[in-house]
Amino acid sequence: MSTEHPPFPEDVPIHPLLVIDYELIKAGNKHEIERLWTAGTTLGFWYLKNHGVDEEVNGMFDVGAQTVLLPFEEKMKYEQGDEGMSFGYKAAGANVVDASGTKDITQFINIATDDALAWPVQARRSYPSTVNARMISTIIPFVEKSLAVNSTLIDVFDAKLGLPTGTLSKLHPKTEFSGSTTRCIYSPPILDRQATAISAHTDFGSLSFLHNRLGGLQVLVPGTEEWQYVKPLPGHAICNLGDAMVIFSGGILRSNLHRVVNPPGAQGSLDRYSLVYFTRPADSIVLRALTDESPLIADAVTHASDPKRFQPGVTALEWLTRRVKNRRVANQKGLGAWLNSGGTEHTTSDS
């Protein structure tokens, strides 16, 4: 697939994220670790360079494009369904993007890490032929490298949170089923510039490793009212923390609201493909602040205005299922579902 496209425009509001060098993080560079901690505790978003996954990312964009091109009936054999399962195909129009029930225009294919790691054995579900055909050459290498990047970054947060070494890593064991997923995303150009491709949300799991070529991703920076674009930078991934890390850390780490709108400027008439690897806790992990394991987290919860936020009393699977299920069009009965689809954010300004 060609990566040539019109440039990101100069005249739109951009939020400059910190650029973190993965090579320096891996080498234990203290200054870089401090910068990662700053990013994780302020916006919860940063660019990651030197991650070494470019080739696999290119292959994954092809998997996404090839899957979108399959006949509709073929893709529908693998649809996620309305019960809140996140793996499989999500058709355009299956989700709502606002409280009044506006349907989305975005398609996804979500591939469970459990299936990639168990291949050719089916662990969770089956996938379209375009996924099966690239499992060995592209998807498994992408998953393994993404898992390694995310777990290295999670280990840095583990240490900075004052947790006994390996505490967070034990909540993300490769040997247990989890919601960890590779997602290939496609949105056609949106003619109505008011419409959003992916509505405002926080990510459900622990850490997202996102690859953008076109603009369209926006963040709502705390204390501001205006959505700002995150400009795609070649060779730089965008990382962001999800709700599970907010809860584990008693709110020390941040899972920020973001959304996807039509790419700005001359990019606006193009098909938008993007790719995310989501690391999520094992399904059975109860989401709670790790107050017994870290005095820093205990102190944060003691001083929190709403400490109950950090004891939702559900497992990682229940949290994920609730959030996925309540954005499905089929489950919108009154306002309840939309309101019940939220995460750790306090407000969703466009909802």
Ligand SMILES: O=C(O)CCC(=O)C(=O)O
């Ligand atoms: O496509 C993007 O840039 C972001 C996607 C996203 O936020 C998500 O899938 O959770």
Ligand SMILES: [Fe+2]
């Ligand atoms: Fe997201």
